[in-house]
Amino acid sequence: YKRQVSTQSTGSLFNMRPIVLKGGDRSITYLLYNTEGDLIFTSSKGTTPSVWWSETGERIGTYKGHNGTVWSLDVTRDSTRLVTGSADNSVKIWEVESGRELQSIQYKTPVRSVAFALGDRHFVAATDQVMGHRAGYYIYKFDEEGRKAAWTLQREQEVKGKVSQVRWGNLNQQIYLSTDEGIYIFDTETTKLLGHLTDHKKAVNSLRFAPDYSCFITASSDQTAKLWDPKSNKCIKTYETDRPVNDASLHPNLDLVVLGGGQEADKVTTSHSRVGQFQSRFFHRIYEEELGSIKGHFGPINTISFSPDGKGFASGAEDGFIRIHWFDDDFNKSVADFDA
Secondary structure (H helix, E strand, O other): OOOOOOOOOOHHHHOOOOEEEEOOOOOEEEEEEOOOOOEEEEEEOOOOOEEEEOOOOOEEEEOOOOOOOEEEEEEOOOOOEEEEEEOOOEEEEEEOOOOOEEEEEEOOOOEEEEEEOOOOOEEEEEEOOEOOEOOEEEEEEEOOOOOOEEEEEEEEOOOOOOEEEEEEOHHHOEEEEEEOOEEEEEEOOOOOEEEEEOOOOOOEEEEEEOOOOOOEEEEEOOOEEEEEEOOOOEEEEEEEOOOOEEEEEEOOOOOEEEEEEOOOHHHOOOOHHHOOOOOEEEEEOOOOOEEEEEOOOOOOEEEEEEOOOOOEEEEEEOOOEEEEEEOOOOHHHHHHHHHO
16 A cells, blocks of 8 residues: 655755764764763764764764774763774773773774663673674673673674674663674573574665664665564565665654665765765655655765654764754644645
């Protein structure tokens, strides 16, 4: 069943004026909002993550210490500690307010993704499969003061392909790895493989849960994003595009999905044909129909996320820019009208 999409219903999507931030001379690899939504943390193919006020776009701090691309980061619920994973084979833990490095953990291979567990007492780091070392994940627990993390579980898995992201499942009961060869799900306590989801035909580039963990969304180089039921591990919705999808995010309140992507880096040219190929694209979560898109970036979008309150979204791209959009007053009504 296909809904007829009115071009008028999403007119407000095309008229928003963004705040444009220059994140550095290198591509943006990842961004996230803190729980309150007043801060945005970004990492890049440079060595220095940054933190910005989401309302104004003012950069208020940097975290200096890595010597390679910073692929991933996460922040505690109270925004006091930041964890970063880098191609310099290290994870670093930072004091958010001061920018002080609290701890550095070294590995034999690059760290592709990091994530705090629910409750912020643990975090997990996922490493690449490189030079004979298998991809793996490592779980750490913080001490009572919450400052120093100690290793509790190391698991080198028979995971095929490169890991893109690691996520905790609901109540920290599972570990999810998105990879070149699908999605792997492991039991946190026993490390037993619970599932290997292979519905995507190419690399899975990202995985994000809904705030209530009722579903999760994946983005893939096969030009689709997919919505999954974590209870059955079944794909329940597919959002089709005409170019690789690097990231996807679920709106916290509305039946809305935003996708970011574009041509692969080695296929991007400087010709006029690249114009308009790097939109943020909005889909109805239930009906799978595209509602509208927003142009602006001059390279593939690598990371995209709705704000926690759903009043806006931010994206980061190969062009080195971060774009923060705030939805206008007609936005919620536009999506509601589509449901009517």
